[in-house]
Amino acid sequence: YKSAPSVGLEISNRMNKFSFGFPVIGYKVFIPDYDKQIEAMGLSYSDFEILEGGAVSIFNINGSLTYYLSLDKETIPSISISGGYYKGKTRKVYLTRNGEKEEIFEGNSEDGLGITFEGGVENKLNDKFSIKFSAGYERLFFNEKSEFIYLEANVFYWK
DSSP, X not given: OOOOOEEEXXXXXXXXXXXXXXXXXXXXXXXXOXXXXXXXXXXXXXXOSEEEEOOEEEEEEEEEEEEESOSSSSEEEEEEEEEEEEEEEEOOEEEEETTEEEEEEOOEEEEEEEEEEEEEEEXXXXXXXXXXXXXXXXXXXXXXXXXXXXXXXXXXXXX
């Protein structure tokens, strides 16, 4: 799969050097890398006209705990852990051969728990806004092993 765009919402409360977030709601969609899928299925482009479908979407609702190394600076390093419920859905995959569309994968849905570890650097823009750049590792406890390494940027509004 190719990289996934993600959208989300987090309501958190920062107290001293800690921030507790709940709910942390996210949604991401992974688009298939068709060249790699064709290779994995042992096919070539001469075997069909169109390969379509197969996107994976993941919805999550989590709680998070973040520790800030220092709050009195403009740039604030942090580490966090979050965990909660994930629901993943894989779309059907279709091949079109000789003008006939055939389903080659029926798609499925899984849900379960997941956990994320993250490190980042937050930069205060002013008293109300900050931007955070981070890297993390996410592990989903589905039937099949599902894990991700990611880079992200977040904008926060502090009330």
